Amino acid sequence: MQILKSSDYKLYSKFIENLAKKLTKFYYSKLNKPFKVSNKLRSGYDPVTTADKAFERFIRNEIKKKFPNHQIIGEEFGHKKTKSDYSWVIDPIDGTRSFVIGNPTWSNLISLNYQGNPVIGLANFPILKKFYFNTSFNSAHVSENGKKKRIFVNQKATYSNMKLSAAFHGSLSLNKQKKIPQILKRMQFPCSDALSYSHFAEGKLDVVIQCGNKIWDIHALIPIIEAAKGVVSTWKNDDAKKAGNIICSANNSLHKKMLKILKPVSS
Incomplete structure (x- = not known):
């Protein structure tokens, strides 16, 4: 179901596509170095690093520059509330445990929600040098090594042959x-x-x-x-x-x- 106008999808998907490239550059220029790890929990383990916080500050700043009236909800720095119907939901590093031990599978996750509904998404993998995003309600893409292609699930999958x-x-x-x-x-x-x-x-x-x-x-x-x-x-x-x-x-x-x-x- 199309929630945004086509022109809005174009505007926001272009923004996140550019943001993905900026995030990867930011990682290699500023964050690809030793970092500090702390545990959010008194009982159990939920790590957060100085890189998580640096990524979220960077993402919030990029959103604020382009869309200053939008709401922002981030894992590390909470909810910036406004009267806007638009809100950005940020996980600066999804897979912090992987990040801590050097696995390359961690990502930056960013969603644009309209009236509480996720309409545009970005999953950026700096180490893998690829990112996934959608440009409309029915068009999703992966960009890898500068080449973008449209992606689809395997709709022919069955229970007997599923992965x-x-x-x-x-x-x-x-x-x-x-x-x-x-x-x-x-x-x-x-x-x-x-x-x-x-x-x-x-x-x-x-x-x-x-x-x-x-x-x-x-x-x-x-x-x-x-x-x-x-x-x-x-x-x-x-x-x-x-x-x-x-x-x-x-x-x-x-x-x-x-x-x-x-x-x-x-x-």
Whole structure:
């Protein structure tokens, strides 16, 4: 469903495309060096680095320069409230654990929401030198090594031949996991935060299941997934913009099948 005018999609998608390139340059010029790590939690582990905060400051500044009246919601610096219908949702580093240990799969996630609905998304992977974004409600792209191509999910996927990636992030107990043996048996492909959702939109995976996504973990991916013709929801089949436990599937038939399998652990 088209929410913005075509001219608005063009304006905002051009902005995020340019922002992706700026973010990668910013990383290599300013942040590709030793950093400090701290733990947000007293019990458990939720790391944040000086790079997370530097990225978010940079992104907020870029948005403020171009769209000063828009709201901004960031993982590290909270909510800048205005009366605008537009809000930007930022995860400066999605996959901070990967960032800390040197895995290249971390990303910058940025969503533009209109009246609370994600309409434009960016998943930028500086080390991989690629980024995913949508230019309208039905057109998603990947840009790699300066070359841009349109992407689609694998709509021909079936339950018998699907490529499944799943991660429970410590949110699903072992006892609950035992209630979904069909999924445990089919988890043949690694799950790497936003990169798995991006690979799904590109047709490389057919189902991705994750636990405990916050709005900044998933909002940027929703418009990309939907523009690539994928289906995305919570495990309870609620709107994915609510975040939480998320599943995306390559077509409606497969999505219904997977939701049924997840039912014992979705309540």
